[in-house]
Amino acid sequence: MPLPRLLRAAVLFAAALLAPTLDLRAQRSAEKTEATVREQYTKREVRIPMRDGAHLFTAIYTPRDKSRTYPILLQRTPYSIHPYGEEAFPAHLGPSARFQQEGFIFVYQDVRGRMMSEGEFVNMRPQRAVSGAAVDESTDxxxxxxxxxxxxxxxxxRVGQWGISYPGFYSAVGLLxxxxxxxxxxxxxxxxxxxxxxDFHRNGALWLPHAFNFMTSFGKPRPVPTKAWPSTLDHGTSDGYEWFLRLGSTAATRQxxxxxxxxxxxxxxxxxxxxxxxxxxxxxxKDVRxxxxxxxxxxxAENIYGALQVFQTIARQSPATDSRLVMGPWFHGGWERSKGDHLGPVQFGSATSDWFQSEVLFPFFMHHLKGAKEANLARATVFETGANRWHKLDAWPPRRAEPRALYLQPRGKLAFTAPPPEGGSDAFVSDPAKPVPFIEQVAIGMPREYMSADQRFAGRRTxxxxxxxxxxxxDLTLAGPLRPELFVATTGTDADWVVKLIDVYPDDFRNPDFREGGDPWDRTPNPMGGYQQLVRGEVMRGKFRDSLEKPAPFVPGQPTRVAWSMNDVFHTFKKGHRVMVQVQSTWFPLMDRNPQVFMNxxxxxxxxxxxxxxxxxxxAARPSHLGVGVYAEK
Structure with a gap:
C-alpha cells in the first residue's frame, strides 16, 4: 500500500476513534449556545388568528432586558420553527450573531398548512389578484x-422580514x-x-434530482398539525446518475x-x-413600500434567478422603492451558512459572508428598524469572481458593460470576431441512453459544487x-446576463441546448493558499493547473425556443435559430486564462432527458x-455566438 494511502487510513482510523469525543464536544457546544439564547431571551408560543379563522403557529423570542423597546424581525417558513416547546431554545436567533447580541424581537412562524399551523398549504400560493381567493400569503x-x-x-x-429560499419567497410576498x-x-x-x-425548471427543462428529491419529502400530505418532518426517499444508492437512468423516464417518477x-x-x-x-x-x-x-x-444552484428577477422587477415596476441588491460568491444560503471563502477548490480570497453580515445586512436593518445612521449602501453591492473583490455600483447590470459577442469559430476557436463565410458547422450524436453527466462524481441530489466544478471530464466526450x-x-471582465444565440439543426423533432461558460486556468496555475508540505497525500505543485471552472451554464429546451406557453417542433434538418437569456455573471478571466464555451444536449441527471421527439x-x-x-x-450567415457584457471600470 503506498504511503499516502497508509496515512489516509491512519487519519480515518483516528477520526473514527475520536468520533464519540467530537460528538460530545458538538453537543456541549450546542448546549452552550442554546444556554446563551435562553439567558438573553424569553420564549412564547402562540397561535395567531388570520382573517378567515385559521390560526398560524408562531414562536416569539423577546429580550429579557425590558429597559427599552425592540423592533420585530419576522421569518415565515414552511420548513418548521423547530424547536417546539416554550422550554426549548435554538442555538441562535436571527440572520447572524450580531442581531442576537443587539437585541430584536425574533418571530418565527409556520406558514398556513405547514407543520403546526392550521389551514391548507398551497405551494407558491397565487396572490388574490390572480386567484380571487379571500386570503393569500400577503394577507397572512x-x-x-x-x-x-x-x-x-x-x-x-417597526417590523422587518427576512428569509432564504422558500422563506425568501414569503419575504418577497410580504412586500405586498x-x-x-x-x-x-x-x-x-x-x-x-x-x-x-x-429550482424546478429552467426554460421548461425539469431540474430532476433537486425537484424530485425535495418534493418526495416536502410534498407529502399533512392532514393534521404536526411537529415531525416527513421522511425522505431511500434510493438505496449514492449514484444519482445510475439511479435516475434506471428509472427509465420522467413519467416513471409517478410510482x-x-x-x-x-x-x-x-x-x-x-x-x-x-x-x-x-x-x-x-x-x-408593484407599489412596494x-x-x-x-x-x-x-x-x-437553486435561486440565483429569483434574486436577480426580484431586484430587476422592482426597479422596473416600482422605481420609487428603496431597493438594493447584493450578489456574492455564494452557494444557496452560503452568506448565512458558510464563511463564503471558497466553493470546492475555487478560492474567493476572504470571508465574504462575514463582511456581508456586518457591513451590509446588519446596517440595513439597524437603519430602518432602529433608526441608526444610514448604511450608505450602494444600489448594487456585487462581488467580482475571478478577481475576488467587491464593487459598489449605481445599477445592475453595470452601465459600463459594453455589449459584445463571442463567436463560435471553425476548429474549436472562440473569438470576438465574426466567423468567416465558409466557417461551416460542427455536429455530434446525442444519445439519451448515454447522457452527459453534469458533474464528474454524480451524487443522488444536486451538489452545490457543480456550479463551479471542473469541466474537463465533459469536454473529452464526443x-x-x-x-x-x-x-x-x-484581464477580461464579463458583467450582466449571457445571451446565447445558436443556429442549429437536428435530425429529431426536439432537442435541448446547453451552453456553458468556462474559465480555463493555465497549466501552471497555483491556488493562492497552496503551501509546500501541506496535505501529505496531495503534494501536487499545481492542483488547479488546467482547471476548467464552470462560470455559468443554462439550457433552452428546444421546443420552447419561441414560447414557453406554445411549444413547437423542429423540422428535421432545417437550420433554426435558438436564443435565450442566461443568468447574470460578474467574472474576470485573468491574463493567461482562456474563455471556453461548451455546447451539449444532455446534462444528466441535473435536468431530465429529452426524448428528442416532439411530445409531452x-x-x-x-x-x-x-x-x-x-x-x-x-x-457568416449563421454566426452562433454568446452575447456578453464586457465591463471596464473607467
Missing part, C-alpha cells in the same frame, strides 16, 4: 404583523402586504417562477409520488400554462462541442427516447 403577513404589534411586549412599532409597520424586507434567494428559472399532489400537478402541466403563470410573482411586485435588500449568490480563445493577453416529455416512455444528430453552425 398583514394579519400576523397587526397581531404582533398589539400583543408582543416591548415592541417599538401593505402593512405600514413593515419597514424593511430582505428576500434572500427567493423563489419567483418555478417554470422559467427557479413514488402517488401521495405527492404537487409533483403530480407539475407532471400534468408540462407547459407555461395558467397553473404556472399564477405562481409567477413578478407581475405582483418597504425598503428592500435582495440577496443572492453567483453559485446558487457529444460535447468545445470552443475556446487563445490565452488572454489581459412528462408522459414519455423508455421506447420514446431516440438518438439524434445535432448540428451547430458557425459561418
Amino acid at each position: 403577513t398583514y394579519d400576523t404583523i397587526a397581531w404582533l404589534l398589539e400583543h408582543a411586549a416591548s415592541n417599538n412599532g 402586504s401593505g402593512h405600514p409597520a413593515l419597514k424593511a424586507v430582505s428576500p434572500q434567494a427567493p423563489i419567483v417562477d418555478w417554470f422559467q428559472g427557479d 413514488f409520488t402517488k401521495d405527492i399532489a404537487f409533483w403530480n400537478e407539475m407532471m400534468d402541466h408540462p407547459t407555461y400554462d395558467a397553473f404556472w403563470q399564477a405562481r409567477n410573482l413578478r407581475p405582483q411586485l 418597504p425598503a428592500v435588500l435582495t440577496v443572492g449568490g453567483w453559485f446558487d 457529444d460535447v462541442l468545445v470552443f475556446q480563445t487563445e490565452p488572454l493577453r489581459e 416529455i412528462n408522459e414519455a416512455q423508455p421506447a420514446d427516447y431516440q438518438k439524434a444528430t445535432h448540428t451547430v453552425f458557425h459561418d
Whole structure:
C-alpha cells in the first residue's frame, strides 16, 4: 500500500476513534449556545388568528432586558420553527450573531398548512389578484404583523422580514402586504417562477434530482398539525446518475409520488400554462413600500434567478422603492451558512459572508428598524469572481458593460470576431441512453459544487462541442446576463441546448493558499493547473425556443435559430486564462432527458427516447455566438 494511502487510513482510523469525543464536544457546544439564547431571551408560543379563522403557529423570542423597546424581525417558513416547546431554545436567533447580541424581537412562524399551523398549504400560493381567493400569503403577513404589534411586549412599532429560499419567497410576498409597520424586507434567494428559472425548471427543462428529491419529502400530505418532518426517499444508492437512468423516464417518477399532489400537478402541466403563470410573482411586485435588500449568490444552484428577477422587477415596476441588491460568491444560503471563502477548490480570497453580515445586512436593518445612521449602501453591492473583490455600483447590470459577442469559430476557436463565410458547422450524436453527466462524481441530489466544478471530464466526450480563445493577453471582465444565440439543426423533432461558460486556468496555475508540505497525500505543485471552472451554464429546451406557453417542433434538418437569456455573471478571466464555451444536449441527471421527439416529455416512455444528430453552425450567415457584457471600470 503506498504511503499516502497508509496515512489516509491512519487519519480515518483516528477520526473514527475520536468520533464519540467530537460528538460530545458538538453537543456541549450546542448546549452552550442554546444556554446563551435562553439567558438573553424569553420564549412564547402562540397561535395567531388570520382573517378567515385559521390560526398560524408562531414562536416569539423577546429580550429579557425590558429597559427599552425592540423592533420585530419576522421569518415565515414552511420548513418548521423547530424547536417546539416554550422550554426549548435554538442555538441562535436571527440572520447572524450580531442581531442576537443587539437585541430584536425574533418571530418565527409556520406558514398556513405547514407543520403546526392550521389551514391548507398551497405551494407558491397565487396572490388574490390572480386567484380571487379571500386570503393569500400577503394577507397572512398583514394579519400576523397587526397581531404582533398589539400583543408582543416591548415592541417599538417597526417590523422587518427576512428569509432564504422558500422563506425568501414569503419575504418577497410580504412586500405586498401593505402593512405600514413593515419597514424593511430582505428576500434572500427567493423563489419567483418555478417554470422559467427557479429550482424546478429552467426554460421548461425539469431540474430532476433537486425537484424530485425535495418534493418526495416536502410534498407529502399533512392532514393534521404536526411537529415531525416527513421522511425522505431511500434510493438505496449514492449514484444519482445510475439511479435516475434506471428509472427509465420522467413519467416513471409517478410510482413514488402517488401521495405527492404537487409533483403530480407539475407532471400534468408540462407547459407555461395558467397553473404556472399564477405562481409567477413578478407581475405582483408593484407599489412596494418597504425598503428592500435582495440577496443572492453567483453559485446558487437553486435561486440565483429569483434574486436577480426580484431586484430587476422592482426597479422596473416600482422605481420609487428603496431597493438594493447584493450578489456574492455564494452557494444557496452560503452568506448565512458558510464563511463564503471558497466553493470546492475555487478560492474567493476572504470571508465574504462575514463582511456581508456586518457591513451590509446588519446596517440595513439597524437603519430602518432602529433608526441608526444610514448604511450608505450602494444600489448594487456585487462581488467580482475571478478577481475576488467587491464593487459598489449605481445599477445592475453595470452601465459600463459594453455589449459584445463571442463567436463560435471553425476548429474549436472562440473569438470576438465574426466567423468567416465558409466557417461551416460542427455536429455530434446525442444519445439519451448515454447522457452527459453534469458533474464528474454524480451524487443522488444536486451538489452545490457543480456550479463551479471542473469541466474537463465533459469536454473529452464526443457529444460535447468545445470552443475556446487563445490565452488572454489581459484581464477580461464579463458583467450582466449571457445571451446565447445558436443556429442549429437536428435530425429529431426536439432537442435541448446547453451552453456553458468556462474559465480555463493555465497549466501552471497555483491556488493562492497552496503551501509546500501541506496535505501529505496531495503534494501536487499545481492542483488547479488546467482547471476548467464552470462560470455559468443554462439550457433552452428546444421546443420552447419561441414560447414557453406554445411549444413547437423542429423540422428535421432545417437550420433554426435558438436564443435565450442566461443568468447574470460578474467574472474576470485573468491574463493567461482562456474563455471556453461548451455546447451539449444532455446534462444528466441535473435536468431530465429529452426524448428528442416532439411530445409531452412528462408522459414519455423508455421506447420514446431516440438518438439524434445535432448540428451547430458557425459561418457568416449563421454566426452562433454568446452575447456578453464586457465591463471596464473607467
